[in-house]
Amino acid sequence: MLKADFLKTAWPEPGKRIWIGKEVNRIDGVAKASGRAKYTYDINRPNMLWGKFLICPHAHARIKRIDTSQAEAIPGVRKVEIVQGEGSEIVFHGDEIALVVADSEELAVDGVRAIKVEYEVLDHVVDETNLDQIPRGNRRPGGRRRTGNVDEAFASPEVVTIEGQYGIPMITHCCLESHGVVAEWTGDDELTVWISTQNVSGISGQLANALKIPAGNIRTICHFIGGGFGSKFGPDRWGILAAKIARELNRPVKIMLDRDHELLSAGTRPSGFARVKLGVDRKTKKVVAWESTLWGTGGPGGGGTSISVTPYIFTRIPNQRREAYNVRANVGPRRAWRAPNHPQGAALTMTALADAAAALGVDELQFFLNNVDLTDRPDVYTQELLIAADLIEWRKHWHPRGESGSGPLVEGLGISMHTWGGRPHNSQALVHIYPDGSVDVQLGSQDLGTGTRTVIAIVVAETLGLKPEQITVQIGDSRYPPSGASGGSTTVGGVSSSTRRAAVDALEQLFEKVAPSLGVEPTDLVARNGRILSKSKPDLSVSWKRACRTIGMEPITGQGRQPDPEDQPLASQGVGGVQMAHVVVDKDTGVVRIKRFVAVQDCGLIIDLKTAKSQVYGGVIMGIAYALYEECVHDPITGRRLNPNMEFYKLPGIGDVGEIIAHMMVGKVTVTAPDGRKITIDYDEPGVIGLGEPPVISPGAAISNAVANAIGVRVPRLPLTPDRVLAALAGKGGLA
Amino acid sequence: MAEKQRGRASDRLRSGISRRDFLRGSGALAAATALRTATEAAAAPAGAASVVGPGPVPVTLTVNGQTHRLKLEPRVTLLDALRNHLDLTGAKKVCDRGTCGACTVLLDGAPVYACSVLAIDAQGHKIETVEALSPDHPMIQAFVDHDGLQCGFCTPGFVMAAVAFARQNPECSEEDVCRGLSGNICRCGTYVGIREAVVEAARKMRGAANA
Ligand code: FES
Numbered sequence: 001m002l003k004a005d006f007l008k009t010a011w012p013e014p015g016k017r018i019w020i021g022k023e024v025n026r027i028d029g030v031a032k033a034s035g036r037a038k039y040t041y042d043i044n045r046p047n048m049l050w051g052k053f054l055i056c057p058h059a060h061a062r063i064k065r066i067d068t069s070q071a072e073a074i075p076g077v078r079k080v081e082i083v084q085g086e087g088s089e090i091v092f093h094g095d096e097i098a099l100v101v102a103d104s105e106e107l108a109v110d111g112v113r114a115i116k117v118e119y120e121v122l123d124h125v126v127d128e129t130n131l132d133q134i135p136r137g138n139r140r141p142g143g144r145r146r147t148g149n150v151d152e153a154f155a156s157p158e159v160v161t162i163e164g165q166y167g168i169p170m171i172t173h174c175c176l177e178s179h180g181v182v183a184e185w186t187g188d189d190e191l192t193v194w195i196s197t198q199n200v201s202g203i204s205g206q207l208a209n210a211l212k213i214p215a216g217n218i219r220t221i222c223h224f225i226g227g228g229f230g231s232k233f234g235p236d237r238w239g240i241l242a243a244k245i246a247r248e249l250n251r252p253v254k255i256m257l258d259r260d261h262e263l264l265s266a267g268t269r270p271s272g273f274a275r276v277k278l279g280v281d282r283k284t285k286k287v288v289a290w291e292s293t294l295w296g297t298g299g300p301g302g303g304g305t306s307i308s309v310t311p312y313i314f315t316r317i318p319n320q321r322r323e324a325y326n327v328r329a330n331v332g333p334r335r336a337w338r339a340p341n342h343p344q345g346a347a348l349t350m351t352a353l354a355d356a357a358a359a360l361g362v363d364e365l366q367f368f369l370n371n372v373d374l375t376d377r378p379d380v381y382t383q384e385l386l387i388a389a390d391l392i393e394w395r396k397h398w399h400p401r402g403e404s405g406s407g408p409l410v411e412g413l414g415i416s417m418h419t420w421g422g423r424p425h426n427s428q429a430l431v432h433i434y435p436d437g438s439v440d441v442q443l444g445s446q447d448l449g450t451g452t453r454t455v456i457a458i459v460v461a462e463t464l465g466l467k468p469e470q471i472t473v474q475i476g477d478s479r480y481p482p483s484g485a486s487g488g489s490t491t492v493g494g495v496s497s498s499t500r501r502a503a504v505d506a507l508e509q510l511f512e513k514v515a516p517s518l519g520v521e522p523t524d525l526v527a528r529n530g531r532i533l534s535k536s537k538p539d540l541s542v543s544w545k546r547a548c549r550t551i552g553m554e555p556i557t558g559q560g561r562q563p564d565p566e567d568q569p570l571a572s573q574g575v576g577g578v579q580m581a582h583v584v585v586d587k588d589t590g591v592v593r594i595k596r597f598v599a600v601q602d603c604g605l606i607i608d609l610k611t612a613k614s615q616v617y618g619g620v621i622m623g624i625a626y627a628l629y630e631e632c633v634h635d636p637i638t639g640r641r642l643n644p645n646m647e648f649y650k651l652p653g654i655g656d657v658g659e660i661i662a663h664m665m666v667g668k669v670t671v672t673a674p675d676g677r678k679i680t681i682d683y684d685e686p687g688v689i690g691l692g693e694p695p696v697i698s699p700g701a702a703i704s705n706a707v708a709n710a711i712g713v714r715v716p717r718l719p720l721t722p723d724r725v726l727a728a729l730a731g732k733g734g735l736a
Numbered sequence: 737m738a739e740k741q742r743g744r745a746s747d748r749l750r751s752g753i754s755r756r757d758f759l760r761g762s763g764a765l766a767a768a769t770a771l772r773t774a775t776e777a778a779a780a781p782a783g784a785a786s787v788v789g790p791g792p793v794p795v796t797l798t799v800n801g802q803t804h805r806l807k808l809e810p811r812v813t814l815l816d817a818l819r820n821h822l823d824l825t826g827a828k829k830v831c832d833r834g835t836c837g838a839c840t841v842l843l844d845g846a847p848v849y850a851c852s853v854l855a856i857d858a859q860g861h862k863i864e865t866v867e868a869l870s871p872d873h874p875m876i877q878a879f880v881d882h883d884g885l886q887c888g889f890c891t892p893g894f895v896m897a898a899v900a901f902a903r904q905n906p907e908c909s910e911e912d913v914c915r916g917l918s919g920n921i922c923r924c925g926t927y928v929g930i931r932e933a934v935v936e937a938a939r940k941m942r943g944a945a946n947a
């Protein structure tokens with residue numbers, strides 16, 4: 001490979017960007033909307049078998065006896081595999097007991113029903129809401145931290161003390177495409193798996209260990225995925241079992257979890273509850289002390305919300321004392337859920353701060369502005385708070401807490417703030433330019449619906465002077481160069497960096513081929529609008545297609561990687577974000593409606609403004625979902641999950657989300673701070689930063705604060721269902 | 737079929753309780769849907785108590801203008817027949833019990849949850865799936881233009897429900913769309929784009945041939 005280095009990889013200057021930062025339609029939109037896109041669930045292979053699991057109906061039990069004989073006797077049932085046999089202790093409702101593989105989905109269901117299991121039901125813990133009532137053995141310390149001197153701070157006559165208790169329950173991912181896999185052996189030790197995954201390049205290695213074949217012999221395919229949100233990184237039990245049984249029976253095996261199974265077993269977001277005590281200086285209205293006891297559960301393994309997020313963002317409060325407990329409970333095990341720990345942190349911190357503002361009689365916006373220097377990015381938050389306040393018309397609609405008129409319909413405003421990292425993950429990319437002028441790009445990445453495919457196409461198109469639709473993007477296959485898993489908002493930085501470098505590398509090679517035919521140096525060339533042009537002789541140019549004819553027989557291959565120690569960084573990490581909610585609450589029914597929701601978000605250099613905004617809308621709507629509707633409900637008597645279905649595991653519909661305004665911070669932004677200082681920030685300057693997580697963090701807190709502002713009392717825990725709103729209004733469990 | 741008529745028909749279950757009343761009574765926040773339900777579709781031939789099955793029986797389905805002769809167990813849903821037996825996988829299986837709308841197809845022009853209709857009961861009806869729509873159908877284009885999709889798993893169901901809705905409501909507002917499409921759920925949160933898309937496509941579809 002020729003290794004020339006005369007082109008810069010740096011992103012083009014603002015005025016020179018053709019596609020980057022514009023609103024570009026997603027390139028796979030038609031395939032998805034027209035039903036032509038094939039997801040794992042849609043893969044039908046010749047002679048394929050179906051697998052279904054028998055799951056445990058108890059929260060905690062020991063298996064005394066399993067009888068599979070009747071299942072095995074059903075014609076068409078090919079295999080009954082015991083997953084957890086006699087004597088096993090099952091620690092949550094929904095864990096897998098046995099798998100039936102049969103000729104059809106219906107027969108597999110018959111097989112599951114025919115299995116007889118005798119359980120010894122054991123004691124369970126499914127309610128973690130009251131720390132003092134959790135059995136000692138189920139509580140483990142989750143850390144202690146101290147800064148400054150809290151006791152002295154609280155004792156000071158200058159300090160006003162505010163106390164509260166807040167909570168955010170366990171929820172689940174509810175990916176509309178449930179978890180699952182199709183496994184097909186193409187040779188004795190060669191396997192293809194179609195799997196609904198966020199981790200195309202990482203599945204083969206994990207499966208290889210379990211199957212004892214070389215990882216390189218396993219091809220992982222996921223062209224489209226119907227949601228992951230952090231719950232789809234591994235092959236899981238079903239992936240391994242599908243592959244093993246497919247090998248044994250020499251037929252492809254498909255396992256897609258049923259909805260109840262998926263909701264019970266395939267991941268939860270840990271709950272978080274906290275008792276918080278805040279000290280605020282009477283005169284300066286600055287928070288000077290924070291004390292908190294935090295607890296929560298991430299299932300049978302413990303693992304609640306991390307102590308690192310209480311307090312959230314306002315980490316520079318000078319005096320702090322905090323402790324945390326992890327509760328082991330007989331509920332579905334945790335998995336990463338979009339922005340792990342942060343939504344809990346916001347729901348436990350921003351609420352306490354708003355209560356402090358209300359107690360002091362300070363406008364909530366003023367209070368947050370006044371305390372931004374307790375965060376790591378005061379200037380960003382100041383700008384975003386002021387812009388969000390304009391968009392929600394804060395001045396027009398704000399009133400002190402509870403002073404919202406006498407009718408049953410009351411309105412309120414609330415604020416929350418957040419942060420996220422979003423560093424670029426490792427990624428490799430290949431860009432091919434073919435003699436016929438066609439271009440493709442290959443990465444072992446995946447598009448979760450965030451717009452990854454489109455971003456990759458835009459970066460190549462921008463670099464080569466072509467249009468995004470001229471670029472064939474090949475992802476979703478482990479045969480392409482490895483790229484990181486899509487989690488933690490790391491994808492866009494990773495793939496845009498590796499792709500940019502690969503495209504620049506390919507373009508340099510093309511310039512070297514074309515230059516002699518134009519009689520100029522390669523360094524004199526640029527690619528723009530489907531042509532290769534000379535910089536020194538403006539009328540000297542050749543069309544892209546013609547230029548590519550000089551390539552010869554073999555295509556040009558450009559290579560790019562992230563990180564690249566020989567190149568400048570193209571992506572970075574660290575964002576802010578401010579959200580404000582305007583709600584209407586019906587005090588007679590307790591129903592909360594969103595009137596307007598404003599999300600102001602920075603995320604470095606935006607590649608596709610259209611899909612970036614969609615990330616924000618989507619994050620906000622998922623946030624409205626857990627603020628108002630979502631919760632895993634457990635029966636205290638039996639320990640069973642009561643709502644492993646979509647009738648009662650509530651998600652908002654299209655009419656439930658109100659007006660949403662997404663405002664992206666792009667380019668140079670200047671805002672005058674309340675103290676008259678002019679703050680200017682160039683948001684593009686750090687390069688590309690991930691965006692998937694941040695917008696989902698704040699809605700719970702912002703909406704809770706808005707409801708408190710409307711009805712005059714705090715509804716202490718999410719979701720803000722009508723019964724909880726009414727209870728708070730009746731003085732039960734409310735906090736004035 | 738007119739929108740009003742469809743709404744009335746779908747509100748009546750065999751029990752005599754309307755679906756809307758039932759939902760109101762149960763306090764469901766995701767409002768009543770205008771989609772026909774399994775019970776209703778299955779209720780059709782009153783008094784014709786012929787027993788079929790339990791083994792596979794011949795089933796003839798007319799899907800997207802084509803006739804398919806299949807052998808299916810009577811318990812096989814229309815959704816499973818389409819997806820598992822005809823490889824028409826545009827309609828998705830998400831909840832499999834009539835709450836999410838991802839499986840929406842049209843039965844004689846009216847949207848139904850295919851997971852909640854038995855294949856044998858869909859015989860003799862004109863079944864349209866998302867595959868019947870040309871990729872440049874105004875509704876599909878509008879979903880793409882307004883980015884009314886992310887992962888896309890709910891999208892074909894939304895598109896089919898939206899097509900049926902828009903055919904009856906060419907002058908719809910975003911508010912109308914919120915009511916008309918309340919029977920579909922999206923987890924990625926694409927409602928903002930969908931609201932805009934349906935309003936725009938409804939207008940474009942009027943007068944457009946084959947929309
Ligand atoms: S799959 Fe049919 S309504 Fe959900």
Ligand code: FES
Nearest residue numbers: 886888922923924
């Ligand atoms: S786009 Fe993912 S569920 Fe709607």
